[in-house]
Amino acid sequence: MATNLDFLVNIVDADVDYQITPADYGLVDLTNDYLIWTAGNSIVKDLMTHEPTSSELSAAASIIDEFLAVTVSKCLWMDYSHNIGGTYYTHLVKGMAENKRYVFCFSFDGATATEPQLEAWDDSNHTTFNKNSLGLGTANNSFLKAVCTTYILPGASWVGSPIAGGSNVLLLNGGNGALDILETGEISQELYANMKMVIPANFATPAAENIIITIRYTYS
């Protein structure tokens, strides 16, 4: 069978590896769930009991600062099935933008032929990156910053690499290449990253945008 990828987010303790405590992670149902990058407010927050509406999300958007770059303060996992820990639709992704390793988790159930990588695009065609948040075609200006944390902490005040298009990508195995065949008894192997959205100071175009974050990998 082809190697499969599951995407998980840490919702309990971002110092804990998935293999050690899988219960700290939420499996993102990629058919129904999604991530929300938001400043948050009294309505749009951790443990919401309904799916946030567009107007609620707009009211909780980050405010562009005239002089300073703004890191979007929260990433919420919108859990459509709302069946973890109660009837909660949103869970705060723990450790996002912080000096934490185990935040966004990519779990593979087998080997890969090359090193998996994280990319960002305008849409699912994966051909352009012209949205504001992806740098308007200049990948180095992408708001999305990411760092591979599979082997190490990202460091205090980590900057991360701007992610956009086919050149500005993040290798998820720290440049160590393809994933090997699973050891006997293993059912998955995990790679980790931390990501954040950083809005440049005095950015001229306020917008609500959906960008596509994708994982590219190979199998043989």
Place this chain on the structure above:
Amino acid sequence: MKNLFEIIYGDNTVYYGNLQLDLWSASPHKKIKYVLYKLPSGDSLILSGYQEYYHMIEVTKDLNGTQRGILNFEYSYIMGKKLNIINIYKINLKNGLIEFKQTVENDKFIKGLNLNYWR
């Protein structure tokens, strides 16, 4: 599932491979006579005379957006190695276009491959 490639061995046995179930990685380690690769256009690409062969599928999985969660088949690669020269055929699985590249064994891309899948 439709066959994507056939490996014809020196002993005239054949391994039939496809995109997701009968994978290249499950093919026997035997002397290969040639590899017949079925292109999206319906034509075939035949590689023969190499010392070793390699095949892989490149996919993407979107974490958000309308196509999220769907395994998106982007490219397949079929490669042949002779001495330290490697010929790479990169096949776009959506439009059938083929890119050809010739490189050497210590090329970064080649060195990053999982070595278990050379046949």
